[in-house]
Amino acid sequence: MSTWELTRREVLQRSGLGLGSLGLLGVLADDGRAATADPLSPxxxxxxxxxxxxxxxxxxxxxSHVDTFDPKPALSKYAGQPVPNTLRTERKTGAAFPSPFAFHRHGDSGLEISEIFSRTAA
Structure with missing residues (x-):
């Protein structure tokens, strides 16, 4: 049979926490905050x-942004190959695949836009 040995300090700590929580419950009940209303109710x-x-x-x-307005030329370098461990990514997904669409520079800014949006870019 096991016996619990509590020091005076532990007895005071545990009883103090119990009495403190009772006092807190009384304060919250006065404010109406201790109600058991459903927090998910409308x-x-x-x-x-x-x-x-x-x-x-x-x-x-x-x-995808890679297929529309955000070309990633480095993806062509790793096309179909496993992603090297030195490359930091959010998650390992297997092989790298570049965009199948061609990108061309448009406008005064020279922004590269995919052939998907050729009419938007004009």
Whole structure:
């Protein structure tokens, strides 16, 4: 049979925490903050709404930035090869693949834009 040996310091610490939590509960109950209301229940808005209708667009996916406005010439160097360990990436995904689309410079700034957006770039 095991016996617990508590020092006076441990007894005072444990009883102090218990009494302190009872005191805190009393203070919060006076403020109405100790209520057991569901925190996920709908609550009133901070400001009254003015919108009559809302149109919500959820666009899942889309073209990659590497295929549109952000060419990565270094990807051609590693095309189809495993990513070297010296290259720091967010996660290892296997092989590197460059964009299959050609990039051309457009406008006064010379921004490289993919052939996907050839009419936008003109």
């Amino acid at each position: 609550q009133g808005a901070h400001f009254p709404g003015r919108a009559k209708r809302v149109i919500h667009f959820f666009l899942n996916g889309g073209p």
